[in-house]
Amino acid sequence: MKRNLILAIESSCDETAAAVVEDGCKICSNIVSSQINVHKKYGGVVPEVASRIHVENISVVIEEALAQAEVTMDDILAIAVTQGPGLVGSLHVGVQAAKTLAWYYDKPLIPLHHIIGHIYANRFVDELRFPMIALVVSGGHTELVWMKDEWSFEILGTTQDDAIGEAYDKVSRVMGTGYPGGPVIDKMAKQGHPHYTLPKPKTEKPLDFSFSGLKSAVLQLIDRENKKGEELNKEDLSYAFQEAALDTLLKKTMQAVKEFKPKQVVLAGGVAANSRLREKISEMIQETPEVHLTIPPLWCCTDNAAMIGAAGWTAYTHGLNGSLDIAANPSMEIETSSIH
Helix, strand or coil, X not given: CCCCEEEEEECCCCEEEEXXXXXXXXXXXXXXXXXXXXXXXXXXXXXXXXXXXXXXXXXXXXXXXXXXXXXXXXXXXXXXXXXXXXXXXXXXXXXXXXXXXXXXXXXXXXXXEHHHHHHHHHHHCXXXXXXXXXXXXXXXXXXXXXXXXXXXXXXXXXXXXXXXXXXXXXXXXXXXXXXXXXXXXXXXXXXXXXXXXXXXXXXXXXXXXXXXXXXXXXXXXXXXXXXXXCXXXXXXXXXXXXXXXXXXXHHHHHHHHHHHCCCEEEEECHHHHCHHHHHHHHHHHCCCCCCEEECCCHHXXXXXXXXXXXXXXXXXXXXXXXXXXXXXXCCCCHHHHCCC
């Protein structure tokens, strides 16, 4: 019997990844080659370095994904790939690999938005119920996405400046606690106590986010403590920053829930791995028992190709194939992916 297998490729930032996914919810293989140790010494991802390493790794991860799944390209129905958004050089490597395979093996090509992959990663643990709100939180994105139906995407709110993951990285950098900042601050905040006071971010649009002012407030607080000759308590500052950042995330999410009345809320993106966020959203959603909450497993919060395979299968069933003349699109918008 013919199996519904999607070969998926993801290379939007600093992970080179390939996976084979069956029926959009069963993972046959999921190979990720991370560059985090390379970029750690620079305090962030260096685009030129990332794209060069993708070139070195892309063939290896694809071959390994097929081998681990014990399939060949003849068994594959279609090839899904992240077209954007992301770093243009990194995206280009994955897109070119997918186009080459699609042409050589005469397979349908499915170009996808990176964030749709993060949203559909929740299919590995739960059924998606519509209408639905996705809280997308990562190093490059902070968005509330309204999905009225399957494969329908509307941005209800987005960040006016820094994404929340970017804010974590910047605050960690000024505290001298390294990169990536998210796991470091999450860990230190567990040892922190209410001590420092930080302002709550404000925005013109009720469902938009802003973290630049919060980051600036952290810098000013550190400067004041230094001028007073006081030793900075990094655990307490981590606690104050994290509570302020997550409170604004969840306040806006619950505001959207009350306004749009979804059947389900899902978390998506790298910051969805944050332990305090997972704890706080679970507590808050209890206030609306009619809304089902899905939190993705930790392994699929960070970038991987299995999530692209999950989204790719849904796109394939809707006949959303791309042509071989597609190119990497670093500023790709999620709303253009909707079926109209």
